[in-house]
Amino acid sequence: NAGVTQTPKFRVLKTGQSMTLLCAQDMNHEYMYWYRQDPGMGLRLIHYSVGEGTTAKGEVPDGYNVSRLKKQNFLLGLESAAPSQTSVYFCASSYPPLTSGRAKGEQFFGPGTRLTVL
């Protein structure tokens, strides 16, 4: 049981390049999330998904796109990378928020992707 995995672990991009971050979970979770974490800023929600084929904007969605074609995968795309997108990106997944027998709000996080945009 791998939990939440993220690919790649590290990446360096030049301004204007594009890339896709892949998140995969094997816990059959309905909900998936993408966050970015910057020093002193905590975790900020970029986009999230409440089920296969559905996505929604979070707190800081500009410059990012997402897709959830399969329940177990959630992709984060940067179409034209900017230095301001240098960050650590975390994917998370969870059961639906009111699932009985579960700690409400518990999200399971991946190990993160460290992205540098030059």
Added chain:
Amino acid sequence: QKEVEQDPGPLSVPEGAIVSLNCTYSNSAFQYFMWYRQYSRKGPELLMYTYSSGNKEDGRFTAQVDKSSKYISLFIRDSQPSDSATYLCAMSPDRGSTLGRLYFGRGTQLTVWP
């Protein structure tokens, strides 16, 4: 103003000390309150979870929620070097369009020295 405020520290204490970590919030719709622990270069993990007001204890950790003051706390007794991490508070409503979303504080970096 962020919906959840948390002093980022850093906080440095000797082994065995009692540690108090706090967050304040402004959204009265928050009903679920959590503390996540994040070790260096790792993803956050859920440490404590409470619903509405009250206290919850788990070993050396105690979480308190005071909804009247919109204030939550995490206490660590007999702190250990292995408790050195960043502690993030997180909150969520129990209904509405943002159900399922967590709102995080900035995180407090804690170091416990031997």
